[in-house]
Each structure stands twice: as structure tokens, then as C-alpha cells.
Amino acid sequence: MYEFDWSSIPGALPFLWDGMKISLEITLLSVVVGIVWGTLLAMMRLSSIKPLSLFAAGYVNLFRAVPLVMVLLWFFLIVPKFIEQLFNLPPGTDLRLTSAMIGFALFESAYYSEIIRAGIQSVPKGQMAACQALGMNYTQSMRLVILPQAFRNMIPLLLTQAIILFQDTSLVYVSALADFFGAAYKVGDRDGRLVEMLLFAGAVYFVLCFAASTLVKRLQKKYHPA
Amino acid sequence: MIQISNVSKSYGTFDVLKDCSTTVSKGEVIVVCGPSGSGKSTLIKCVNGLEPFQSGEIIVNGISVGDPKTNLSKLRARVGMVFQNFELFPHMSITDNLAIAQMKVLGRSRDEAVDKGLKLLDRVGLKAHAHKFPGQLSGGQQQRVAIARALAMDPICMLFDEPTSALDPEMVNEVLDVMTELAQEGMTMMCVTHEMGFARRVANRVIFMDHGRIVEDDAKEAFFANPRSERAQQFLAKILHH
Amino acid sequence: MNYQWNWHVFLQPTASGDDVYLGWMLSGLQMTVMLSLSAWVIALLLGALMGVLRTVPNKLLSGLATAYVELFRNIPLLVQLFIWYFVLPELLPEAIGNAFKQSNPVFQQFLAAMVCLGLFTSARVAEQVRSGINSLPRGQKNAGLALGLTLPQTYRFVMLPMAFRLIVPPLTSEFLNIFKNSAVCSTIGLLELAAQGRQLVDYTAQPYESFIAVTVAYVAINVIVMTLMKKMEDKVRVPGYMGGK
Numbered sequence: 001m002y003e004f005d006w007s008s009i010p011g012a013l014p015f016l017w018d019g020m021k022i023s024l025e026i027t028l029l030s031v032v033v034g035i036v037w038g039t040l041l042a043m044m045r046l047s048s049i050k051p052l053s054l055f056a057a058g059y060v061n062l063f064r065a066v067p068l069v070m071v072l073l074w075f076f077l078i079v080p081k082f083i084e085q086l087f088n089l090p091p092g093t094d095l096r097l098t099s100a101m102i103g104f105a106l107f108e109s110a111y112y113s114e115i116i117r118a119g120i121q122s123v124p125k126g127q128m129a130a131c132q133a134l135g136m137n138y139t140q141s142m143r144l145v146i147l148p149q150a151f152r153n154m155i156p157l158l159l160t161q162a163i164i165l166f167q168d169t170s171l172v173y174v175s176a177l178a179d180f181f182g183a184a185y186k187v188g189d190r191d192g193r194l195v196e197m198l199l200f201a202g203a204v205y206f207v208l209c210f211a212a213s214t215l216v217k218r219l220q221k222k223y224h225p226a
Numbered sequence: 227m228i229q230i231s232n233v234s235k236s237y238g239t240f241d242v243l244k245d246c247s248t249t250v251s252k253g254e255v256i257v258v259c260g261p262s263g264s265g266k267s268t269l270i271k272c273v274n275g276l277e278p279f280q281s282g283e284i285i286v287n288g289i290s291v292g293d294p295k296t297n298l299s300k301l302r303a304r305v306g307m308v309f310q311n312f313e314l315f316p317h318m319s320i321t322d323n324l325a326i327a328q329m330k331v332l333g334r335s336r337d338e339a340v341d342k343g344l345k346l347l348d349r350v351g352l353k354a355h356a357h358k359f360p361g362q363l364s365g366g367q368q369q370r371v372a373i374a375r376a377l378a379m380d381p382i383c384m385l386f387d388e389p390t391s392a393l394d395p396e397m398v399n400e401v402l403d404v405m406t407e408l409a410q411e412g413m414t415m416m417c418v419t420h421e422m423g424f425a426r427r428v429a430n431r432v433i434f435m436d437h438g439r440i441v442e443d444d445a446k447e448a449f450f451a452n453p454r455s456e457r458a459q460q461f462l463a464k465i466l467h468h
Numbered sequence: 469m470n471y472q473w474n475w476h477v478f479l480q481p482t483a484s485g486d487d488v489y490l491g492w493m494l495s496g497l498q499m500t501v502m503l504s505l506s507a508w509v510i511a512l513l514l515g516a517l518m519g520v521l522r523t524v525p526n527k528l529l530s531g532l533a534t535a536y537v538e539l540f541r542n543i544p545l546l547v548q549l550f551i552w553y554f555v556l557p558e559l560l561p562e563a564i565g566n567a568f569k570q571s572n573p574v575f576q577q578f579l580a581a582m583v584c585l586g587l588f589t590s591a592r593v594a595e596q597v598r599s600g601i602n603s604l605p606r607g608q609k610n611a612g613l614a615l616g617l618t619l620p621q622t623y624r625f626v627m628l629p630m631a632f633r634l635i636v637p638p639l640t641s642e643f644l645n646i647f648k649n650s651a652v653c654s655t656i657g658l659l660e661l662a663a664q665g666r667q668l669v670d671y672t673a674q675p676y677e678s679f680i681a682v683t684v685a686y687v688a689i690n691v692i693v694m695t696l697m698k699k700m701e702d703k704v705r706v707p708g709y710m711g712g713k
Contacts, residue, residue, distance in 0.1 A: 002558045065644075065690040066683055067651035070662050077666075078675050167544035174655060181547055195555045202543050202551055209542035276610050303616030313611035317629045317706045326625055327615035359707040379615060 006196050012187040019183025023169045026101055026179065031162045033105035038112030043142065045117055056113070063110035068171055075103030076175040100175045108165050115161060119154035120146060156220045163212050167205065180204070227252045227383055227414050228273060233282030235268060242268050243279065244438040250383070255415045257425040257446075260435035261461060266418045267310075269435070270385050273416065274298075274305045287382055303331045306376030310388040312368040314360035320347065320371055321356045324378050332379065339378070346374040350404050366397025373404055383414035390421060422465055426450060434458045477672045478681070489672055496664025497685055503581055503653065503660060504646045510586025511593050511646065518590060519597025520623060533594065540591035545652050548588055553580040553656045573657070581653035589646050596638045600631035633704050640697040647689050661685055 009016075044056035063071070079102075080095040123146050131141035151158075170181040178186065181201055188197030228250040235243040243265045250256050258266045271277040273284055275291045275298045284291040289301055314323050324343030328334045334342070347353045350370040352363075360368055369389060376384060386405065390398040402424050409415055409428045419425070425432055425446060432449040434442035434457075442449060442458045453459050478490040487495075521533035540548070553576070557565045568576060604627055612622030632639075654663035661682060668678035 062683075062687070065648075066686045067648040067662060069651040069654065070665065070679075070682065070686065073662065073666060074679055077669055078679060081675075167542075170544040170546045171652065173546060181544065185550070195558050198547065198550050198555050202547050205544055205547055206539070206542045210538060213542065271610075274614060276613060299613075299616050299618045301616075302614055305614075307611075307614035309607050309611055309614075311605065311607050313605070313607040315608070315611070315626050315630075317633065327617060330621055330625065331616040361707055375615070 002195065004196060005193060006200075008187055008191040008193045008196060009200055012183075012197075015187065016180060016183050019178050019180040022097075022172075022177065023166065023179040023181075026104055026169045026172065027162065027166045029101055030105045030108045030165055031158075034108045034112035034161075034165070035116070035158065037105070037109040038116050039147070041109060041113035042117035042120055045113070046120060060110045060113055063107050064114070068104075068107055068168055069174055071103050071107045072100060072171055072174050075099045079103070096175055097177060100172050100177055104169070104172070108161075108168070111161060112158070115154055115157045116150065119150035119157075122153055123149045152223075155223075156216055159216045159219070160213065163209055163216070166212075167209060170205075227254075227287060228416065229283075229285040230269070230273070231283045231285075233269070233272060233279050233284060235265075235272065235277065235279040242438055243272070246282070246435075246438075246440050248433060248440060248443055250414060250416055252414050253412050254430045255409045255413075255428055256417070256431050256433060257429040258416065258418045258433045258435060259420065259422070259425070259461070259465075260441075263437075264435040265438040266435045267387050270387055270416060270418050273385055274302050274307055276307075299331065303327070303379055304382050306379060306381035306384040308369070308372050308376055308384065308386045308389050310391050312360070312365070312372045312392070314368050314372055314375070316360050318359075319356070320352070320358055320360070320363075323360070323371065324375050327375070328378050343374070343378050346377050347371070350374050351400075364397060365393045366400045369393065369397075369401045370404055373401070373408075377408075383416070384408065386415065386417040386419065388418050388420070390419065420465060422450075422462075434461065436461075471676065473677065474674055475677055477674045477677060480672075482671065489668060492664050492667060493661070493681060493685070496659055496661040496682075499578075499658065499660040500647065500650050500662075500689075503578065503585065503658070504650050506582050507585035507589060507650070508643060508646050510582070511589035511642070514587065514590035515593025516597050516628075518594035519601065520628070522594065522598045523601045524619075537591045537594050540588050541595075545584070545588055545649055546655060549581065549584045549652060549656060552584040553577070556580075574659075577653070577656050577658040580656065581650070581658050585646060585649060585653070588649070589642055592642050592645075593639065596635045596642065597631060600635040601627055603634060604630055630706070633706060636697065636701045636704070640694065640701075643697065644690060644693055647693065648686070 041056045041060060044052040045060065047053055076096060076099060079099050083095060083099075127145055127149065128141055131145050136144070169179050172179050173182045173185070176182075184197045184201035185194070188194035191197075230246055230248050233243055233246045234241070246265075246269060248256075258270065260266050268277055272279050273286065273291065275296075279292060282292075286301060286305060289296055291298075291301065314320075315326070318326065321340055321343055324347065325336065325339035328339035328342065329336060344353060344356060347356055350373060352367055352370055352374070355363060355367065355371075360371070363371065373389075389405070390401050393401065398421070402421060405415070405417070405424065406428050417424075417429075429446045432442070432444060432446050433440055434449070434453070434455070436457050441455050442453060444453075449458070450462070453462055478493070479488050481487070482489055482492060518533045518536055521529045522537070524530055557568045559565075560568070568579075608626055608630070609622055612626040613619070617625065650660055651662035654660055654666070657663075659667075665678055665682035668682075669675045672678060
């Protein structure tokens with residue numbers, strides 16, 4: 001029987017907390033960018049200007065067809081060099097964190113844009129007709145009437161996607177970034193207590209995500225008793 | 227054939243059925259009517275155990291429905307049921323709909339089952355549609371197939387839960403005609419329905435339910451001529467104006 | 469920008485001399501496909517079982533199934549993978565654990581990856597199956613039971629055939645997700661497509677070509693799977709149902 005030794009954990013908590021902060025930072029940034037850029041993408045996709053809708057469709061379909069791991073590797077290995085050369089920055093500038101965050105945000109935006117697009121399309125067509133009949137232009141209609149309704153319908157899905165995003169942050173491991181999971185692995189590896197640290201990390205993620213998704217379900221029941 | 231004694235059922239705090247008692251003898255045709263929410267559908271679903279009940283007893287052909295030891299599956303094979311929304315199995319052809327329970331429950335061979343199914347299909351006038359799928363038939367046709375499907379099991383009695391309520395008016399008669407024929411051939415039937423014309427023609431007794439109770443249980447002539455309770459009188463007055 | 473594009477690098481012999489670089493990529497692709505397909509089989513079988521169990525009246529069974537789903541849904545895939553690969557061999561009885569640790573490394577990686585991916589996805593399949601069953605008209609179950617079919621028979625002949633047809637679109641999504649999630653298994657050293665992509669970047673001096681090639685491969689997988697699933701959806705469509713053809 002394996003001899004469990006949890007003694008690594010207490011001493012490592014500050015380090016693990018730093019990692020958790022990074023996980024949360026990436027999550028928060030990606031959610032914000034995801035919603036903003038995702039909304040723009042969704043509107044582009046739904047617009048009647050062909051080049052815009054084609055671009056948005058291409059963007060979304062591309063990012064949804066490839067693994068996140070690949071996108072992160074792309075932004076970890078390729079993009080920093082590319083930006084260095086483009087802006088003539090001194091070599092060795094650490095763009096890793098920024099790059100990973102950008103890659104992450106661009107990737108998740110594609111998923112957010114699909115949720116938002118569905119949300120926009122779920123608003124009855126009559127609403128837009130009513131806006132136009134009242135003389136509102138496209139931007140006004142979207143901003144004042146359509147988007148507010150769309151977002152209210154989408155909140156549970158947006159929140160659920162945020163939980164998924166939080167879990168996805170563990171993949172920045174491939175960019176050698178110390179997010180919570182990366183930190184847990186480092187501690188386990190260093191102390192030879194990988195088993196305990198991995199189980200600990202799993203338990204922490206479980207508690208956080210389960211609590212969050214229970215909250216979302218409760219919110220859903222409250223606002224949509226149907 | 228069917229004995230319902232002091233049956234009560236509740237969902238949480240809501241009492242759906244309150245102390246209901248009645249009997250149905252072999253060959254009798256009983257119509258159960260009443261306003262929405264009176265519990266008539268629930269009562270009929272208790273007879274074949276699709277709905278459990280908290281107190282009282284239901285005996286069908288000598289078998290107690292509420293007894294935990296009863297093999298409900300075997301019981302249901304002998305009691306036919308027709309649903310308001312037909313409930314044909316959409317992914318199976320009409321022939322398969324008719325054959326599946328015969329094969330899986332009664333153990334008949336596929337040939338036997340298909341043969342019987344087609345005979346019954348012919349009886350309800352739909353033999354030409356045997357190879358089609360439910361989605362390709364009209365409501366009235368689907369309901370007639372549903373009746374044939376129930377009859378294929380050689381039931382001792384038939385339960386009908388508002389069989390024509392979901393049909394367009396022009397299709398109601400084709401289904402009622404099948405049911406009338408069935409009654410005239412001596413099938414024991416318990417029908418929840420609003421079709422008072424059918425009740426007048428074919429029923430032996432009429433049961434009127436209101437708020438979970440059996441308020442009236444009369445021979446049909448007595449019920450239509452002179453309902454005893456005020457509630458039944460109101461109900462008849464409104465419904466017979468159609 | 470001084471970058472020399474060289475698409476011919478794929479046909480050049482590798483550092484170890486036994487293959488051309490394209491061969492590396494193809495072997496990665498093969499590994500991805502094998503891993504994904506075998507995990508998908510596990511996911512479908514277990515997922516269907518768990519999804520059904522979540523809908524049965526027996527509270528113990530449905531509770532167990534719910535616990536199963538919540539467990540695999542609330543832990544990131546990467547963490548699950550590491551637990552299967554690093555932790556489980558330590559927790560198994562010594563004989564089995566040692567046998568595992570001494571076997572072929574690729575076998576170890578593949579087995580851990582396949583089990584992890586299969587179970588992870590099965591929880592998501594279970595949710596789809598559950599929602600498919602719940603979206604069936606309630607009368608269907610009653611109609612099956614009223615004919616005398618037992619509950620298992622009703623699930624088998626009446627409910628599941630329709631439920632599965634209803635969930636083909638979301639199942640397609642999950643199937644695609646398995647192919648994408650297989651990339652995570654590169655972290656334990658499995659040489660699937662993403663890992664080979666990284667190798668190509670390291671060994672050739674042509675990172676752009678390597679990445680573009682791997683991206684194209686994933687997009688191609690996407691297109692092929694979607695086409696196949698669409699064909700299947702058309703084939704099992706029930707005539708006259710849901711206003712379809």
C-alpha cells in the first residue's frame with residue numbers, strides 16, 4: 001500500500017496560491033476578452049457584409065477545429081519570436097505570459113462567440129423589426145434592445161463556459177507557466193511527492209468547479225423557473 | 227373484471243384521487259368524464275399500474291395491482307391502453323409497432339406477430355400503410371394503429387385515455403367508429419372521454435368525477451336524463467351544447 | 469522579416485535517418501486517430517450506461533451515476549491524465565502496479581491516455597444521453613410499459629433508439645472534442661500529432677511550415693468527422709419525425 005505523506009502541502013501553500021492567482025488572472029482576462037471580442041465576432045458573423053462574416057466564420061471555425069494545446073504551443077514557440085522580429089525588441093524579452101494569455105483569450109473568444117451568436121439569434125426577430133419601425137438604427141437596436149436580451153438568456157452558458165475556461169488554464173503547463181496546476185506539479189516533483197500533490201490539485205479543482213457549477217444551477221433556477 | 231376500492235392518491239400535498247370506488251364487469255363499457263383536473267386520467271392510469279396509489283385496492287382479473295409482488299409487466303400485457311397522444315414508436319414502422327410487444331412480451335414468433343398485426347391493421351382499415359412510419363400518418367390514422375397495437379396483445383379489457391382529444395374534429399369519428407365496433411363485439415372498456423355522443427350510443431355506465439372524487443356512477447340513461455349532483459348537471463349543460 | 473520558407477523540409481530525412489519528416493507527422497496522426505477512436509468506444513459504452521442510469525427511478529443508481537458525471541466534469545483533463553499516469557500505478561496492488569511500470573513506455577502512455585480520455589468523455593456523453601432521454605415525450609415510456617414491456621425493454625426498444633437519434637449533433641461535438649483533447653496527452657510523452665508538431669519545430673528549422681501542417685491535419689480531421697456524422701444523421705433520420713425529410 002502506498003505510503004501517503006501530505007507534509008509537502010502546508011509549506012508549499014504560498015507558492016500554490018501564487019499559481020492559483022495566475023490561473024484566476026488568465027481566466028478573468030480571457031472571460032472579459034472572450035465576451036467583448038466574442039460579441040464582436042458574433043455580430044460580424046451575423047452581419048450582411050460578406051468579408052466580415054467570412055472572416056468571423058473562418059476565425060471561429062479555425063479556432064474551434066484545433067486543440068487548445070496546439071494554440072498555446074503556437075503562441076509559446078512561434079508568436080514571441082514573431083513579435084520580437086516585428087517590433088525589433090531585444091531578444092530574450094519574456095513574452096511568454098503575455099503570449100499565452102493572448103493565445104488563450106483568442107481561442108476562448110471563438111467559443112464565446114458561438115454562445116453569443118446563439119443568444120442573439122434567440123431574440124425574436126420581431127424585436128429588431130420593432131426597433132426599426134421606431135426609427136432606431138442598427139447600432140442603437142443592438143445596444144439598447146437586442147444585446148441586453150441576448151445576454152440575459154445567455155448568462156448560465158457564459159458562466160458555464162467560464163468554469164470550463166478555468167479548467168482549461170491548467171494547459172498553460174505546456175508553456176511552462178506556473179499556474180496552479182503547474183505549481184502543484186513542481187512542488188510534487190521537487191519533493192518526490194507527486195502522487196499527493198496531484199491528488200491535492202484534483203481535489204482543489206473539484207471543489208472549486210463543483211461549487212461554481214452548483215451556484216450557476218441555482219442562479220438558473222432562480223431566474224428561469226421553467 | 228376491474229374492481230377499484232377506496233383508491234386515494236396524492237402528489238405531495240395535493241390530493242389527486244380521493245377515495246374512489248367502482249367496478250367494471252366483463253363486457254361493460256364505462257365512460258369516465260369530468261372537468262380538467264378531476265383526476266380521471268390519473269384514475270385510469272392507476273388501473274394498469276402506470277401511476278402508483280397510496281391507499282385502496284385495484285383488482286384486475288383477480289390480480290391486485292398495488293401488491294408489490296405482482297408482476298406488472300404480465301398484467302399490462304393483458305390490459306390494453308390507448309393514449310391521448312397515440313404514442314406510436316416513431317422510429318419503427320407500423321408493422322414493427324404492432325409486432326414488437328407481441329414478440330418481446332408474449333414470445334410470439336415474428337411471423338405470427340406480423341400476421342396478427344396485419345389482420346388487426348386491416349380491421350381498422352389501414353392495411354395499406356403497414357410499411358410506413360408513424361410520422362407519415364395523420365392523427366386519426368395513428369390513433370387507429372394505436373388501437374390495433376393494443377388489440378394485438380389479445381387484452382381482456384381496454385383502457386382509453388382521452389383517445390380523441392388530440393385529434394382534428396374531422397378525424398374524431400373514424401376513431402370513435404373503431405371504438406364503437408369494439409364495444410359492440412363485447413370488449414370490456416373503460417374510456418376517459420368528452421365525447422358524450424359516443425357515451426350515449428355505446429356506454430353501459432357513466433362515471434362523473436370532480437376534484438378527485440367519483441361524484442356520479444350511473445347507468446347511462448339515468449345519467450343523461452337526470453344527473454343527481456349539481457356539478458354533473460352544470461357539466462352536462464355546458465358540454466352538450468356542442 | 470528574414471524567414472526562408474521551405475516546404476520541402478517534409479520530404480527531407482530526419483535526424484535519425486530512418487524516415488522523412490512527413491513520416492513523423494503521419495505517425496503522430498496515426499497515434500491521434502488510434503487513441504481517439506479507442507477512447508470514443510469507451511466513452512460511448514460507459515456514457516450510454518451512465519446516462520441511462522441517471523434517468524432510472526432507483527435513487528441509489530441514479531445518485532452513483534450523478535457522482536460519476538460530476539467527478540469527471542469538475543477536474544481538468546490534464547490533471548485527470550496525470551493522475552491516471554502517475555498516481556494510479558502507485559495505488560494499485562504492487563504486482564499490477566509494477567507490471568505496468570515495467571511495461572513498454574509507449575504502452576503505458578497509450579493506456580493511461582486512452583482510459584483517461586475515454587472516461588472524461590463518457591461523463592459528457594452521459595449528459596447528452598440523459599438530456600436526450602428526458603426530451604422524449606413522456607407518453608413514450610408509458611406506452612412501452614402499457615404494452616407489458618419491462619422497464620429495461622422499454623429503454624432498449626423504445627427510448628434509447630429515439631434518444632440516440634436526437635443527440636447525434638451534440639455527440640458529433642463530443643467526438644470532435646476527443647480528437648482535440650487527445651493533444652493533451654502529449655504532455656505525458658505520447659507521440660501523437662501535437663507532440664510530433666513540436667518535434668518538427670525543434671528538429672527542422674521551419675516552425676511555420678510545421679505548425680501550419682499540423683493545423684491543417686487537425687482541420688482535416690474535423691472536416692472528415694463532421695461529414696461522416698452528417699451522413700450518419702441523415703441515414704438514421706426517422707421519416708416524418710420533427711418535420712424532417
